[in-house]
Amino acid sequence: MPSAICVDNLGKKYTISHIRQDDSSLRELLSRGVARCGHRLLHPLSPAPAPARVSEEFWALQGVSFDIARGDRVGIIGRNGAGKSTLLKILSRITQPTTGSARVRGRVASLLEVGSGFHPELTGRENIFLNGAILGMSKGEIVKKFDEIVDFSEVETFLDTPVKRYSSGMYVRLAFAVAAHLEPEILIVDEVLAVGDAQFQKKCLGKMETVGSEGRTVLFVSHNMQAVRYLCNSAIVLREGKVACIDTPERAIDEYLRDGMVNEGGGDLAGRIAALPPDPAFRLVAIDLSQQGRGCDEVVENGQPLDLAIEYDVLQQTTGLRVYFDLCDEYGTILFRSFHDEQSDGIPVVHPGRYRSRATIPANLLGPSRYEIRVRASIFNVRACTSPEGVRIKLKVEQTGRYNKAYLGDTFRGKLAPTLSWENEAVTPLR
């Protein structure tokens, strides 16, 4: 298969100049020029002062190379600022690279924003034509597909209303409908599926899948790991402007999640632990989150168990010292509380020393959502040994588990997503 996109050593440099030396206003430019002339008049012999320009170079992309075969559906993942959008902008020719080159074979359509080029004063009908033309469709093509587009967008009643009177949902649906009916050989899509309601999102995913299965090349940036896993047959992980890995979606997502774990928070967490008010009987030493033996922070997968280890010093003999954590949803509602000694028969007496308590949150329990773990300790009926909030650890759970696997794009409802053992059987067939 010949390659559709061949990127070689691509780089993009931005120059960030600092506020006072910014020359983007003519006045600045002129006043600096005048100042220099003045200097020259007053001190004709001494060299003119060099303008104290404080500018910083920033490489949004550096040394990026990869090959994409025709018909491939490639997901591009990475944290915010990893260079994903810059890469798409270069490939869709909106901005020029600073170094390197890219060869693109076939007609490219890029969808970096839903509804770019929509004019609020124009009606839905007029905007279909305008937006279609802007995205690269010919008038004939638009006329041919007009009904299909209207159908897909579900706004036929409001076709002759200016889009400024549309609800945001209608606006987005119409915009995506136009874009979805492009027929380029290469489709470049930036995070645009994050719009619309769940049902429409599903429809969009379905449409993207069809585009892919028609043998067209798709480049797809997303933070939605589920969508990447579902739509793509390979994925590129970008990290700080460089390619971190190119692999199957599964492995690339793994790499991306691990990246998130290593990069953030470790020191911060230690800081939060150290900042706890001192207690005569208890001192928290460390909290360690890990999945499959790999330490993690914030981003976790729900397809694998999450191990929580709490290390602490007991400073004096205590009865009823309990180390525990709350699993909260993103609004702080406690979903459950779990104690280190919840299974003991009597109230244990703890002797001075260093202890480590471990708990495992099983796989297939957390939903694709945000949670917070709050680690605390208290002496039963006596006092709390940590601050009332304890040590808070934010979790962002990525869907990799069994739960609802076939129904991508469906909104996650509820707080937890345990997999229950459903048994389904046909009782009697309906005749």
Added chain:
Amino acid sequence: MTTEEIALPELLIEPDRPVLHYWRDVWRYRELFWFFVWRDLLVRYKQTVIGVSWSVLRPLATMAAFSAVFGILAKLPSHGVPYPLLVFAAMLPWNFFANALSEGAASLIGNANLMTKIYFPRIIVPAAAMAVSLIDFVISLAIMAVLMLCSGYFPDWRVAFLPLFLLLGALPMVGGGLWFAALNVKYRDFKHLVPFLLQFGLYLSPVGFTSELVPQRWRLLYSLNPMAGVIDGFRWSLLRGAAELYWPGIILSSSLSLCLLLSGIWYFRKAERVIADVI
């Protein structure tokens, strides 16, 4: 399969794009040009009560004011031509020039959201914005015809040269429009400068008076204003030679205009590379 592969266009993205590809792309995106023109026309009079009538009323009102001030109050010479006609013949090219220039200058930042999200040859945007002003020009031309009919003052063979002078007026217009559009992207000062320049230009150009009022020895200097020769030309061809053509001036201003156009294209192309990054 193989033939299809060969047929697929290959695109090379590099730090510096070859010029040839650019003009080929402009041609390829020509439909978009018409869509932009169509959009701007559609949008123009949405939610107005009198709609297109604005295009008729505005020039007529200006003409009335100028005729009153310069013709009736100041009693400037008019070579036997009704003063309103004299003024209107000059306003045709001037309004075209001024509207197109200001629309062109504002066009890129007016479409900033497109610049950062979609690729197309950027030159289409100011070009379409300026083309829209051509519609106003055509409307004004029709008003001119009506005015001439009413006053019984008919043009002679010289009217055949009108398109030539229109073209001569389009040179500095497109050139200036491209310069300002590109400069506007980086230095928003031009947003304030352009309306001011145009207001200034209206009084510097022979719109309310004839250029014969300018002393002969200053005529060549006066021709540095690229619109002076164009306005004279319009009067000459529409009003049976009411204004004499000052050839040295016309040659000077048309060569200046040509320089402005070529440099405008050059600068626009240069600025275009970073539009998405600085807009």
